[in-house]
Amino acid sequence: FSKYSLDIINTSHLPAETKDGFRVTIKANIEMIDEIPSVITYGAEGVGLLRTEFLYLSKKGLPKEEDLYSVYREMVERLNPYPVTIRTLDIGGDKFVSSVPLCEEMNPALGLRAIRLCLREPELFKTQLRAILRASAHGEVKILFPLISGKMEIIEAREILEEAKQELKQKNHPFDENIQVGIMIEVPTAVMMADVLAKEVDFFSIGTNDLIQYSLAIDRVNERVAHLYEPLHPAILRMLQKTVDAAHAHGIEVAVCGEMAGEPMYVPVLLGMGVDEFSMNAIVVPRIKKMIRGISQEKCKELFNELLEESTAIAIRRRLLKFLSDYY
């Protein structure tokens, strides 16, 4: 074991707090039950993004409410008292499901995906929502809607959620009446409307992967343009800041659950803009915690303001690298 590895292990269960006392929450992105031990081991404080596509990828047809409930319940119970944010079905696009009627699309990333598909198939959606709600009787659960582009989708999704609640009440199934509802910020229009959307939900979770992809009109899995995918594009920094500022102005918290949150070099950037929660693959939690504990937020704020003055990603990257070599 190197000294670095030991350090990492020793830090992993300490709070994710900067030198000047800014406390952030570190959570894990997971998909399967067998990832739960790693969430605890690596020191995450719950699950910030539970991907739920897996149970829909079976060829045996759509999962039943009971099947979903038993999996969600087990996860919630095993993670209790830590909270679990369950993202509703995010299929379509690059993820294909045999049971859900998806035909071929020319640009699947711009197609019938995620919340759009769920609003089009309300019974499919409501089945999942009932299962999530029932799991909320066994620990802290939050609901996260993906690919929201504006206020109407939130209203429609909340209506279906309300129906699901009423159905459960009629059957005397317990659930958390005050379950928190958040949205992914990953469509450019959601950033533009962040001030309006912040009034409609309990939290934001920024999906940097899709947000960067749509904002730059770049498919990052396309190797011919992947080099143009750029988290440090000045427009992306402005969009992230706009989102965080709008959330805070309305008293709600912002998580980042895209890959940016799990990449050590971006830690000072996200701290500088005031992100409240980082959610990432469990295995990188210790490294990110160590990064956070090694710096003051004040310094990161100064850095972030400097980065916002730059007009190209190249210049931003140069400044950030200088900062990293100065302080780490």
Next chain:
Amino acid sequence: FSKYSLDIINTSHLPAETKDGFRVTIKANIEMIDEIPSVITYGAEGVGLLRTEFLYLSKKGLPKEEDLYSVYREMVERLNPYPVTIRTLDIGGDKFVSSVPLCEEMNPALGLRAIRLCLREPELFKTQLRAILRASAHGEVKILFPLISGKMEIIEAREILEEAKQELKQKNHPFDENIQVGIMIEVPTAVMMADVLAKEVDFFSIGTNDLIQYSLAIDRVNERVAHLYEPLHPAILRMLQKTVDAAHAHGIEVAVCGEMAGEPMYVPVLLGMGVDEFSMNAIVVPRIKKMIRGISQEKCKELFNELLEESTAIAIRRRLLKFLSDYY
């Protein structure tokens, strides 16, 4: 001939000026030489968007500089003294070319397209730029770069343009040394950086089709989501306004060359935000001129400010329809 048709014909050669004297420029979007008579007939004041993909779609290989030059020259001469804005090659995505090496992409709209392709193939790009420059010796020509996402692409494209100019000088080919250079605003990051980009170019041309598509993450040719494509989404109005305001703050003009510019119902919206130029299919020029001449810009500004207060496309559409029925 109905009275309406006669009215249209009578208005088509009058200036596109609102009742309170706000003068906008109306131009045509064209692709082929045989469309030139219609530009004049319908009363357009030049070409705001000359699509140049056509000559690259031949199976006989890439067009030569002389081939391009002779077509551009004929167009420019026949439209003289009206200006012609020539958009550089915008292929890739949904447009396929046999001569240019394009492989299959999963999401072509987010792939190697337009300026990205041209910056990757500088000789292909420079050949077209030399032909455009040479045409500028025969009338007023402006260059328009598509799919710009940030400042670096403008710098790179301008470098190649500079090389093209030097090469023409060495061969003693005349061209307009002060040729204007503009960019399409159609990628969300370009909107976010509009204040920075406005310092780098002579004009903006908003491509509403792609801008709306990327901003909402909607492929509008995909019939499964086409209903979600929404020019009146509040985020889109904010983005258009942000672009116009940034341009005007830096003393440059803004054209709209997407389909929004040729749709009568959006005329008051675009007038209200202060768009300087509308470019559209020639055939709709008379109708749009009649719409413009029938209203005062002051009223449109009031309308636009009211629309910005709304938080959903439905409410915006309702207000706009009320306005249209009140004033037309």
